Amino acid sequence: DAGVIQSPRHEVTEMGQEVTLRCKPISGHNSLFWYRQTMMRGLELLIYFNNNVPIDDSGMPEDRFSAKMPNASFSTLKIQPSEPRDSAVYFCASSLRGAGEKLFFGSGTQLSVL
Amino acid sequence: GNSVTQMEGPVTLSEEAFLTINCTYTATGYPSLFWYVQYPGEGLQLLLKATKADDKGSNKGFEATYRKETTSFHLEKGSVQVSDSAVYFCALSDRDTDKLIFGTGTRLQVFP
Numbered sequence: 253d254a255g256v257i258q259s260p261r262h263e264v265t266e267m268g269q270e271v272t273l274r275c276k277p278i279s280g281h282n283s284l285f286w287y288r289q290t291m292m293r294g295l296e297l298l299i300y301f302n303n304n305v306p307i308d309d310s311g312m313p314e315d316r317f318s319a320k321m322p323n324a325s326f327s328t329l330k331i332q333p334s335e336p337r338d339s340a341v342y343f344c345a346s347s348l349r350g351a352g353e354k355l356f357f358g359s360g361t362q363l364s365v366l
Numbered sequence: 367g368n369s370v371t372q373m374e375g376p377v378t379l380s381e382e383a384f385l386t387i388n389c390t391y392t393a394t395g396y397p398s399l400f401w402y403v404q405y406p407g408e409g410l411q412l413l414l415k416a417t418k419a420d421d422k423g424s425n426k427g428f429e430a431t432y433r434k435e436t437t438s439f440h441l442e443k444g445s446v447q448v449s450d451s452a453v454y455f456c457a458l459s460d461r462d463t464d465k466l467i468f469g470t471g472t473r474l475q476v477f478p
Contacts, residue, residue, distance in 0.1 A: 256409070285466070294470040295410075295455065308463065343409055350464040352398050357409030 258344050258358035266366050270332040273361045276325055277346030285355065286319055286329050287343040295343075301327065302350065334365045368393045368460050372469035375453075379446055379476050387441040387472045389430075389456035397458040399423075399432055399439040404453045404471070413441075413454070446476045 257276040265271055277284050285300040299309040301321045309319070316335070321327040331338055341362050345355040373388040391399065398417045402410040414423030419434035428443045439456060456469040 283464075295468040297465055297467075300465070302464070308465065345409070350459075352459045352461065352464070354412045354415070355402075355410070355466060357411070359407070359409050 256344055256346050256356050256358035258342075258361050260361060261359065262362045262364075264364045264366065265334055267335055268333045269365075270330065271334045271338075271363060271365075273329040273342050273344075273363070275327045275329070275344030275358060277327070277344070278356055279325065281346035281348055281356070282324070283347045283350045283353075284321060284327050285345040285347075286327070287345065289341045289343060289360070290339075298329070331363075334363075336365045339363055339365050368397065368458060368467050370456050370458055370467055370469035372454075372456050372472050375471075375473040377472060377474045379474070381448055381476055381478050382445045383476075385441070385443040385446045385450075385474065387454055387456075387474070389439045389441065389469060391437050391439065391456075391458050393437075393458055393460070395461055396434075397460060399430070400457040400459070400466070401428070401430055401439070401441050402455040402457060402468070404455065406452070410455060446474070448476045448478055450474060451476045 259274045286298040288296045298311045299319045304321045319329045341360045343360045345357045347353045347355045369392045400415045401413040403413045404410045414425040416423040416432035422431045430441045453471045453473045455471045
């Protein structure tokens with residue numbers, strides 16, 4: 253298996269633009285997590301899905317952030333409009349049966365908002 | 367709420383030195399505990415886990431014991447290598463919310 257695949261690896265955009273990050277979880281995994289990593293705040297859980305359904309989005313910072321999982325093999329995290337403080341590395345992770353199981357992380361998307 | 371506290375880094379060691387990275391947790395109930403490792407430019411990888419009190423997780427020479435009485439899960443390795451240089455994250459899984467809560471990470475730098 254290719255592991256969790258995220259795209260793009262790097263994204264540079266200007267303030268106010270829409271940004272879409274993509275994730276393909278490992279086939280057969282039914283839980284998907286979006287994390288944000290910054291020097292100041294460390295790793296923050298933004299949202300997670302179980303069987304394609306959002307279970308907890310309490311970590312989503314504000315309404316500018318939205319996430320979808322239209323099917324078991326694809327998820328997106330969208331920021332509209334983007335702001336410089338959104339600059340971070342965004343990780344997607346998947347697992348079998350939730351957080352108690354081993355999480356497999358993608359390589360992340362390095363987002364820079366100028 | 368549930369939380370994880372790790373020692374601040376960086377931890378700087380010479381090759382073959384003994385490593386300890388402290389981790390304590392606050393949780394209701396009985397969470398599972400994890401150590402994840404992040405190598406430069408990569409995502410996190412599970413290093414080891416323990417699911418109940420007194421369990422010892424081990425992998426690649428690293429060990430950590432689930433200590434309920436001290437609410438700790440310290441990471442140890444007897445002899446570190448340059449290739450162990452990475453950021454190490456302690457984490458717990460909240461059984462009620464099914465979330466994985468990470469500490470802030472500790473950077474380890476090993477020099478030859």
